[in-house]
Amino acid sequence: MSDALVRKYGETRLPRYTSYPTAPAFAPSVGPDDYASGLREAASFGPVSIYLHVPFCRSMCWYCGCHTTITRQDAPILEYLDVLMKEIDLVSATAGTKLSAKNVHFGGGTPTIMASHEFAVLMQKLKTAFNFVSDASIAVEIDPRTLTSEMIIALGENGVNRASLGVQSFDPLVQKAINRVQTFDQTKAAVEGLRGHGVTSTNFDLIYGLPFQTVNSCIETVRTAIELRPQRFAVFGYAHVPAFKKHQRLINETTLPDATERYEQAEAIAEELAVAGYARIGLDHFALPNDELAVAVESGTLHRNFQGYTTDDCDTLIGLGASAIGRLHSGYYQNHIAIGRYAEMVAADILPTAKGYALTNEDKLRAAVIERLMCDFEADIGNLSLDSGYEPHFLLERNERLEGLVSDGVASVEGYKVIVNRNSRFMVRAVASAFDAYIGALGRTHSKVA
Template sequence: MQQALIEKYGEARLPRYTSYPTAPAFSPAVGAGTYGDWLGGIAPQTEASLYLHIPFCRSMCWYCGCHTTITQRDEPILDYIDMLRKEVGLVSGTVGDRLRIRHVHFGGGTPTIMQPEEFRDLIWLLRARFAFMEGAEIAVEIDPRTLTPDMAAALGEAGVTRASLGVQSFDPVVQKAINRIQSEAQTADAVARLRAGGIGGINFDLIYGLPHQTTASCIETAKTAIAMRPERFAVFGYAHIPSFKKHQRLIDERALPDAAMRAEQAEAIAATLIAAGYVRIGLDHYALPQDSLAVAARRGRLHRNFQGYTTDACTTLIGFGASSIGRTPDGYIQNEVPPGLYAQRIASGQLATVKGYRLTAEDRLRADIIERLMCDFRADVTAIAARHGFDAAALFEGNGRLAALQEDGAVDVHGGVVTVRQDHRFIIRAVAAAFDAYIETAARTHSKAA
């Protein structure tokens, strides 16, 4: 039965639902002028999050699905940071002192490609331009291979509270196949430096479904990583989309595991982490029981945004940098993707917004249902619809996707409550898609669900 569900639903191209509607629904109809109006309409004392995208790396990992540029020189990075600082000025000048910052996330690329003093200066600028709340979380994505002692110390001095380290796999055969050679010692040294700098939250990213990867090597990688005792793990399935990411063509497709093997690898990693005391959270996250993410999951307060599962409940997210996506209460916005075009817009004194989406009342309803499904594997559709002023019957009537999932025994629907069985959690994206009004046009652009 489970194998049949994997074959039917697990390999469908579906969104990861880090937003709703998802990015393919964004349109140039929402541009810089609209974003400026939305920023100006944010209510005083709004709690918000900041995201800063640093789209540079020293080398290309062939599995990568991010927007990044490879450079061995520092000049492009310095020029980009100048533009980032100017964008911070543009946005803060528009929104004034109305934002209270609860979360900050530096993503990439490799954010720690900056020099230590550049990172410190950027943090100080953010603190000067926005009101940081007491205990605000500051998270940074890190490549352990390039983290220097000085940078680790600077992160601690700047108040960073959480670091996400890319690990992916410790199998040398897999590492060679994805062009990312990273030893256990490099990773352990990075963890030690970060902890010495006072950073208490360490996250590891692992990937299954990589070329030449086996279930045994996935288990061995998980055990090696567990010995370093990070507070959280994110375990993602490799999304092979060479038509969108041309560098992925360097990966030997013949060496990629099939759907059944991917599912086996994912569950083997899950079992290994759970046996070591980690709590399974949502589709692909794991945390120690006392970690804030695990606490939020237990209390039904887990959320999902562009960084994945989170404790961040803010509905306002200000994105800075090329390709960054943000959200205001009115809708979503995305900046120019190529760093050069982004820089041109900012240098001319304009916001860099190139497209976006204005939310409707129905969008907010469906987003709420999808978030609860993705976080809790359960959604009281009737109650959620009532809160939004809608009749839930319209969400069930003629819902062929949901009916098929029921018929296959993947979900239960009773009294307007949709529940996904724990042993079928791997198809949660297919369940969420049953409430996605735009799925037929968007699915072609998304990664496979397994």
């Protein structure tokens, strides 16, 4: 890709499109009653996925964009877990039936910050409230620096089969600049312990665009990481939004790479992973050829949700915990971000929904187009619009954003099929944004394209 295009589109801030519409479109006019209505219909749409948010860490990583709270004490965590289990009961009772669960994902924060026996109790609560299918996928996000041997055992004993480990960078200079010092030995011990207790699939999160990061340091991080042969990598560009995440002000902006450097770092990581035998999955994931993500790419069944690229095909996502977002057939529902307010509502036996979005047929069509672009780098709007009630030309005519991308050689249109050109796939979010009816209208800062 030319430097001119990287500069033109790389500095543009756009959503990652893990949902459509994206969270800034959510409004408080959609609340607990709407969520309750959707839950009562959830059983008719098949098995569900469950996301549990644990918003606590022992220290703050300065690059972090998540909703989390720093605590040195266990009491706030224990109080929160009590509320979380009450919310599980509340959601189950509202649904009116025991929903089948196909996927469970623990995110944060640091989910493994809780004690091992607390995790076991929480898993038992979930299995009491939901019917787990026999081959349910259970995934946990892990900070290797604080993972204990007792927690490793508990994860294995409670059916966890996927673990996502934060690595970000192995460069000591970068680690110091982001307040996350993590040795290779800590990461290795976590991986070996998990595999020894039945957690068969591991994913490493890497970040480019960090302070003091260079192409060479990115390559060295990848070469070090692949010594442990994780099944997957997720590679994200650092989103510097200090207006929203005040701790990011601790990062010296003059040490951050520009758009061209970020693009070069991302491509260097991708090339190094390809040499090591990893298949590229969509925009920013990589997997070994026998991993189910790679298989899904070949079969055209790859999906994208709040955890990134996935094989999760459930229509329903139950979001549990403060700030958690759920998706039902009717729309999106987000819990209160403030832990205190979240706890107050659950204590009053009220679903802690703070805001949401009721999906229209047009939203669902646009969401389908955006998902296929993000997953396949192309979208056949003719096929996707068949049952939508809209003619396929509806999204193509007078689409100035798309016309500009086509003019620049980033995308092409063949009939009703939109294709992200191979040498421009890094800009897939820009192409997806051409079908986003809200882009530029919500006053929200997103991450840079490059």
